Amino acid sequence: MKKVKKSKRTHLKALACLGVSCLLWAAPASALVQDITAVFRPDASKPDENTFTNTTPVTGYCQMAPGQCADNKTFSIRLPVSAQSSGPLMAKPADPRQGAYWKAPAQWRSVTVVNMFGEEETVELRISGIGSRHQFDRHVAELVGGGVSALQGHQRLWVGSSWVNPPSPCRYSGVGFYGDFTYQFLWKTPVEEGCAKIPNYPIPDMRYEYLDIAYELRTPNPLTMSTGVYSGVLNFGIGPHQDFDFGDVMLPNDSQLMLSFTLDVQHILKVDLPPGGERVELLPQGGWQAWLQHGRPPARLLRDQTVRLTASSRFKMLLECSVIAGNTCGLKNGAGEQVPVQVAVTLPSGLSDGAGQSVNKRPLRLDGSGTELFQPSSYVDNRPAVLHFEVAKDDVGTMLSHPGSTYSGGVTVVWDSEV
Template sequence: MVWWLMPQALAQDVSITALFKPDSAHPHLNQFKNTTPPSGYCQLYPGQCEENKTFSLQVPIRFDSSQAIPANHASPRQGATFKVPAQWRDLTVRHESGEVETVKVRITGVGSRHVTQDVMQLVGGADDYRIAHNLLWGSSWVNSPPPCLYSGVGYYGTNYYGFFWKTPVEAACDKQAKFNIPWLRYDHLDFSYELVTPNPLGMLAGHYTGSLTYTIGPSGDFDFGDVMLPSSPVLTMNFNLDVQHTLKVDIPPGGEKVQLVPAGGWQSWLQAGRKPVRLFRDQTFNISASSRFKMYMECEWSTAYDCMLDDRVSKRGVELQVFVTLPNGLTDMSGQPVRHMRMRSGAANALYFQPGFYVDRAPGVLHFEVPQSQMAFMLEPGAGPFYRGKVTVIWDSEV
């Protein structure tokens, strides 16, 4: 018994990369930028693709005719026909931490370079090769058959024609041969695609990866008829979304030392003996943020939730309350503005915030206050004269 071993068709992969990095010049542009190097039609004709907002990739999947293509063939599937997955499909991309997001993809264009015998010989003569190509197929390959749409120029030679068509719907676009074609080949597969990516402001910094596999061949996702058979049965698109967030906080010089005073200063107390209602200080900071983050504080001395100031002479302590106000564009996790929100000590009591757009060096405020309930205690005879304490406020992007 003799066994014939046929070489196995290899799967074809293509990589698609996209980057989100906040841009202070365009803080409201919260979108990924496609960083995949273009190839194929858009590499040859970048002006056409820019005008039509098309982005193409070329993969080395070749299609060869399994039989001759007869003139005026009754079934479109006996000749040149193209149907691609133009409807939206979902794929899952996964972060290194395990968090997942959804990306939507659709194929928006298809093209190749078809090769056959000398076209002037096939049509029995013509004034030039452009006319011969048109006679062979009934019309120019630049002018796509419906429902495909025109996308720009084509290129041709004695035995080949390069083309690219838009594919607005998932339906076949057919070309009927007007003369017998002994053999036909598509040298490669060009395609364009459109992505809908998640809101990067809600994603973790780092890389998200995922893949989507399309079938190639008769009745597949990329279906070029019953005669044109592919060198690969599948096309896998591997996605890598790179999220580079910004979280930066700037405290003005001297802002690390906070001195609490009554409203109007100490003169009313020193000169008239009028007791202060409370002691407070507002400390501004500038924040840049493009991702979720949390805030909490650590105290040198604390109660269960609040920090304490300590009089080291009398060993007395008073409660210090800390509040935060964030600029427009930053909200709590329910979408509410952050205005004078109470902070508590310890990471377990962290407050969580999210941006609605990239916030770039916008002012926020830390409010420090010794409340009225503590003032009588502070001003008792023998108390004071100084209360001190360290409070560490933490902005953390690792949520």
């Protein structure tokens, strides 16, 4: 197989459709299914890259010309969709649909993907390139009268030279590969309009061996999605006047392409306590010395406990208490006397509440009010968060009226990713 680069002297000719074909076409009942897969895994080395990674295997044109695809930021899938001419392609037909006509769904299409809980997100896709390898039943030089090389034959056979030079509005994508009977190509499709390659000579028989598509994806923000798998289906018609349209002479072997989307969201939500951090002792600011030496009652009892937080998903926070005191937890002495303990949280930058506000000493309550939703704007990796525990002044007075008592209670802070 030989490779050819685009000629700088090429002139493209845009042809308007001049009529309506009367060719009858019977659509096959078959449909082709192609998986499109993408995954989100947070990366501590790239906390601001909050996007899905397309994990669909690259096949087709980009396997043969990876440099061209990398330069154009495209990748391809090869589909087993072939097309066969139903009759000869005439030389310079008045109707471009009677030549080698190509049109792809180049506009953005939307598909709804849903997880097992019924949560919906939107994925968008557009076909940014189309290609194939066309094959003749005889040497290409024979089609143009003989006496030329294969490359010259391909160049003379078509208006605007060989298929490395696409007709407008399709655009050049890199290189083409030719043989004595074949030509492999990929054209960019910036708009959803037909691209007609017009033969200069009659072509008795032509076949497209497969369909290469290059595509672009727009995926939702994974940081706003729940952990799990989201799936959905996008359908395209194949054939005359369908989404993938090869004109009225080249008839495909499939009538429908079904793209099956699977988006896998693999979030992390982890909280690490320092050694001994599960035991919290509440003390006056500066310790008990002012009370023991001077009899000055403390204004409050408090303790700030730092934890290390890793989060790529939205979450909510709740309290669970061994002693309940209204809408918060309580501490109780041996005589059953109890006082409330106020619990609050401060979250690191990169996390905000549902209104986009930073979280600084946000109260935690048993009913969950005020902490129903926290969401990351970027991946938060092993950052410090603070749990604040406090007994207010009036409640400290109650405790001091029972000297020699020890007040204790269990406070469980819940970080729940099921929002």
